[in-house]
Amino acid sequence: MSLPLRGTRVLVSGAGVAGPAVAWWLARYGAEVTVVEVAPALRTSGFAVDFRGPTHLGVLAAMGVLDELRAVQTHAGAMSRVDEHGRELFRLPAEFAGGELEVRRRDLSRILYERGADRVEYLFGDRIVALTEAADGVHVDLARAGSRTVDLVVGADGMHSGVRRLVLGPESAYVTHLGYHLAGWDLPNDRGFDVVPRQYNVPGRMASVSADQRDPDRAGALVVFASPRQDHDRLDLDRQKALITDAFAGLGWHVPHLLAGLRAVPELYFDAIARVRVPRWHTDRSVLLGDAAWGVTLGGMGVGTGVVGAYALAGELALAGGDPRVALPAYERRMRGYASRWQRGANPGHFLAPASGWGLWLRDRLLATRPVQAMMVRGTGALATDAGLPDYLARV
Template sequence: MSYPFPLRGLRVLVSGAGVAGPALAWWLTRYGAEVTVVELAPALRTSGFAVDFRGPTHLGVLAAMGVLDDLRAVQTHGGAMSCVDERGREIFRLPAEFAGGELEVRRRDLSRILHQRSADRAEYLFGDQIAALTETVDGVHVEFDRAGARTVDVVVGADGLHSGVRRLAFGPESGYVRHLGYQLAGWELPNELGVGALSQQYNVPGRMVSVAADQSDPTRAGAFVVFTVPDPEGDWYDLDQQKKIITTAFDGLGWHVPHLLDSLRDVPELYFDSISKVRVPRWHAGRTALLGDAAWGVTLGGMGVGTGIVGGYVLAGELAAAAGDHRIAFPAYERRLRDYAMRWQRGANPGPFLAPATASGLRLRNRLLRTRPVQALLVRGTRSLATDLDLPDYPAPS
């Protein structure tokens, strides 16, 4: 069935301008909704890692949005991943199809393209955040830190693992986010090491560091670290503190580690987070719903970005099919998507895979990943999880 602008007049506030938020905004505005996207960062974020898409479910939604060709033009052609010892000798190599999927792009490029495609119809408020939500009979009264208060019909929290909307509408983060024992970080640096595009990683028990050249600019490189932290405490959201934590964790190691730590001193922006898992029993409360990592995230685990894109399509489609009635749309969205999102999230904990905590665990991982049957099993598993969802047809957007 097709009909024009089924969401005309519906006022939607989306928190988060990363990936899922702009994707949702694109669909909602094409259905006629009045959409505002609020983002705490002063501009689109440029940090983060490469992200990948796999199979007809992910690629089908990207094609329907008209962004597939744009993404293919900036794809990284993600390659294999090589694990090396302190002298740079290869221990095992994982194939490109495991590390990069069918389409891999930098997170910043994906965010930029989705923002460009949605900003013609959606309002973006950067450098601000939601301070309070009060639901009324007719809508949600929203107070911002900086912008004036306003009333909207529905609110969507697409603001990540540490979602402010989830905290305001559902309760404290401690009730929904479980730390998995690791932290991770990534930063860019000049490629003074002369490394190639093949990602090389070096391990000691409980710690992993990797580096690879930027495929579009070989004069630049990206560093990535993962390390055990049983229970992160204190103010680790401050940039200087993050650098101190990384330096302390990796000080004294060999390979390229001293050079990478030296480069950290001048880094103006750093991706830093705990590896955690989100579990929310119900993704909606009244006029507020959660999308992406705010609802089902794992900090690093394979298909969170692709599932967020699919989730934006489903949430907008259910709102359109229900003519904007959140009481019908939100439960339908959750029914369609929960099993799909939970299937890949359930076993996802990349920490022990990337940085086994013990020497015996590290030896076992290396021995297993040298074998072709185990590598083939990993590739088949990620591919099947990514594609196992029949997308419904919704009213054709304008």
């Protein structure tokens, strides 16, 4: 195939999902790509993520990773809502809870990284500390690896994006706290949990646990709880654990056991449930991708949309011969409507842990009915599908 981006230098911030995906596509079109990641290695925390519909799966197939992802899919199936005695109240169908393909985020990140590692430079344990755009490029200062000039900077560094802050201003202008926090951790599976997530609720709080698909001796806990906005820069591991313990103190079911496991963990996924809204995703030579541009924590289709966005950004750059003045507006026009379908008005905290007893009762009554479940499955599949997405490989 032709290499329309040969000689184009791109610096991508973030080695989660969207970053390695766009890096692979850009390198495929001939670009010289470096990915910088603040973590010292690929992250191993996070939850299962899912893909659904022909758009998500079509992009994964075009990357050549679909079969590899299917080999590590979770097969988690349905999600079970239980009472404090462990009795099942209702069960959500597998198609809603896990889409057509569900994998652990860490497996997805690893596979995308490995797909492009032979042609993409990765700098772990580093970050962008300053950038200046000029007519002929972007001068970038890295915390450890010095300075360099590139043609384009891609901020694929999540909801707390450093690139967005450097280019567009403080996080407070773009990220809205939605009144909840979530956390996840691993623990020994010494109570025989199976792979179906069991979810226990009281108003404003949800706790869930399930066995690890590939290691039945391990289990994963997930909690969601109503909480005011916290200063994340001051939340070290001990403070995060204290917030969770305080929020769930006194609850029944397996909650005391999950909290006991929490005390021993050396690593914890912890974040606010928030929504990102950015009026414009690009400047002349910098562009946002994935959660940095359109994220909602636990938003359901954020990862799939990020992978599609990576495909579209690289494709538009290839069609434009690497000219960001043409490609970046075209990418934003292509992706903004698609990303906003599922992001608009979404608050996963309200869905997972309704704040009032009335809200929890109503949610359970609705979700327990088959017509509502069928409608939700159809709706999520439609939201994930973009019939007008170009075949960039054919056009290039």
